[in-house]
Amino acid sequence: MEECGTRLLAEVVSSSSSAEDVAERAMAALSLGADATAPPATLRSAPHGDGAADIPSDGECRAGGGEEPAPCIAAAMTNVVPRGTSSSSLLPPKSMTTSPQSASGSTAAAQVAGMQTALQAVRELVVWPVLYREDGAALGVRWPRGLLLYGPPGCGKTLLVQAVAAEVGASLHVVTAARVTGAYTGESERRLREAFARAQEDADAGQVAVVFLDEVDALCPRRDGGRAHDSRVVAQLLTLLDGATTGDNGSGGGCKGGGHLVVVGATNRPNAIDPALRRPGRLDREVLVALPDPEQRKEILGLHTRGLQLAPDVDLAAVAASCHGYSGADLAAVAREAAMAALAAVAAEMFGPIGGRSLDAEMKALQPPPVLTVRQDHMTAALRKVRPSIMRGAEVDIPPVSWDDVGGLEDVKRRLRQAVEWPLRHAAAFERLGLTAPRGVLLHGPPGCSKTTLARAAATASGATLLALSCAQLFSMYVGEGEAALRDAFKRARMAAPAILFLDEIDAVAGRRVGGGGGGGGPDAGVRLLTALLTEMDGIELASGVLVLGATNRPGAVDPALLRPGRFSTILLVPPPDTAGRLAVLRVHCRRMPLAEDVDLEAMAEETDMYTGAELAAVCREAALAALREDLEGASHVSARHFTAALRTVQPALTPEQLKAYLDWGYGKR
Structure with a gap:
């Protein structure tokens, strides 16, 4: 029975089955005796502002039916696990899960589309020390203490940790530089100690506790700069990491009550972190959360458009293939902007231009709300508006050129x-x-x-x-x-x-x-x-x-x-154009220009030997200006005399000797 239960529990690490289904089968096999009819707990705001966990200040929570208070801890995404429950109850039954994600039957894999490798690494760090505690003790295994997730912004590092913590019912303690930094000497170190102490308390009570160091590069920067405050905070954090997961057996396999404490850091600047934090024994593993590939982008777009009504012409695979360099957050913005474009189209059809609308009339006309259908042109408009985050500040905004x-x-x-x-x-x-x-x-x-x-x-x-x-x-x-x-x-x-x-x-x-x-x-x-x-x-x-x-x-x-x-x-x-090339260049630059019947572009191409493409463009522009100078109000076309005047003004700068030097250059024929 124990072997069967362990096998079923292990499914949450590698299986695509629903986490709740795996949990129910595992608990039945192991005869955990969890009350499947217990009402969900009601949470109050968290003390000390430590973020993800909502726990009452007195360390107690009250069940929904008004029963007597029972000691508990709060897990991320509002999963609640009674304190003192066996650590085997890592996966709570459906009745103990109050998060919207879990209530709908979805798992972490469904929430973090396109990050299977990183998801597996976080699951191994959080779940394996509990599932295989006895095997690890027999083999003398020292479980990893921490994990560093690094990658570009917007790739889902924070969401990944939150989703895994919610999936397995772990308590999540978020630590950021903004939350621990204090105005007085020693205050930052004290807040760090308090955050780790709360996590250690949960682990000693038999639970899995996750300390999440978000933007760890700001919390633990390199000490090369010589700032005294940074050095003290880094030293305190290193000390806390060294003592974080050591249990009473000294093997790092658990805490006093059979729980487990792990530390996960996230950053988009891994080289800005103090090297002492990245050595084995602290953040043992480093996992890259990279930008998604086309198949992963399609999966992410499907996740963010599942609540939208898509027209038959919407091809998510084609949209994903064109989103080079887009992160998960960028793709979420694309889906949002496409929905906004669909809404704007409906509003424009119903009410006309924005300037002529009445807000009261618009609100009345929108009852009941119209059905919004997102078309392919809405997706295209969204892609033009949302550019990849990693390219901001580096990409040149240029018009398409064919x-x-x-x-x-x-x-x-x-x-x-x-x-x-x-x-x-x-x-x-x-x-x-x-x-x-x-x-x-x-x-x-x-x-x-x-x-x-x-x-x-x-x-x-x-x-x-x-x-x-x-x-x-x-x-x-x-x-x-x-x-x-x-x-x-x-x-x-x-x-x-x-x-x-x-x-x-x-x-x-x-x-x-x-x-x-x-x-x-x-x-x-x-x-x-x-x-x-x-x-x-x-x-x-x-x-x-x-x-x-x-x-x-x-x-x-x-x-x-x-x-x-x-x-x-x-x-x-790239030589200057020949006669046929010059004719093509002249046609390109004259295609929007009204030409008189006496303009002969072919003859002009014959006369402009040694002119470059830029000089031919200047000839066309100068000819149009000559027509305007001749009759600013009544000019309607550009004639041959204007081009003749332009050719006298714009002369070729390239000489035959210079062209021969380009042609004779040794690498010109490769």
């Missing part, structure tokens, strides 16, 4: 499609032939030949996230700041993959070192930035879906170490 917006340059566009689009759209073919996607593409050519526009068109066509970084922005008066900004850009690109990191004017940061390499140029800012760039370029080979796209009009100034295969594997010359 390949048709780039006149000419057909060979360059074809090869750029192969480097950018093929690895994403034909990943199976690449894997079948053992091919790896190129990690870098260098565009070089005269100024004004649409290198930046090509990068934007490639990002738009592939659906990848575009991060544009001007290399001149990396130079700073502070040592190391430029390298940190470069590393941060690569980090964001990895998290938002598939992504294109566009380094404009890359020769500014990757200039040729004196002597051809080896750091002969000395420890100046340029050499340090180049070294950081080379290291990051080598590191992205381990990442999937990240492409570095560089642009320069001085290819000879780029350090040769950056141009070898494996870094910039593809090097493309």
